[in-house]
Amino acid sequence: MGESASLASQYVSPYLAGPDCIGLWRMRSQQIEERPSDAAWITRLIVDPDITVAVGAAGFHGAPDAAGMVELGYRVDPAFRRRGYARRSLETVLAVAQRHPDVRTVRATVSPDNAASLALIDSYGFVENGEQWDDEDGREIIFETPA
Numbered sequence: 001m002g003e004s005a006s007l008a009s010q011y012v013s014p015y016l017a018g019p020d021c022i023g024l025w026r027m028r029s030q031q032i033e034e035r036p037s038d039a040a041w042i043t044r045l046i047v048d049p050d051i052t053v054a055v056g057a058a059g060f061h062g063a064p065d066a067a068g069m070v071e072l073g074y075r076v077d078p079a080f081r082r083r084g085y086a087r088r089s090l091e092t093v094l095a096v097a098q099r100h101p102d103v104r105t106v107r108a109t110v111s112p113d114n115a116a117s118l119a120l121i122d123s124y125g126f127v128e129n130g131e132q133w134d135d136e137d138g139r140e141i142i143f144e145t146p147a
Contacts, residue, residue: 068104
């Protein structure tokens, strides 16, 4: 395990390997154990090939539900923000959803304090569809767009 951790630290930013993201990785690992069919849908690393470093994570929270809804998520290391990684990741995740025959709706939930993410979601035609409380992230605004 020590060798794996050492190797990973060469390719993953300290933010992604640190306390800000550890809960995400634990949650998704447990999710794969409980629902292996979600593995193809959940969070992937955002890698910048020019610097060979994972600078963020993006993907879905799981496979489409019975109504054909998937929820997407993304996060970028603060040291790498404002460089287009979130936009390119959102475009990639949306393209995956649009190509999948079981997906009808794409959902994004965003903290009302996250101006950059709110602007990004708005620029892709997501429409506000309510609010929710997330135990980890607090108050979130729910946005949806047809796939």
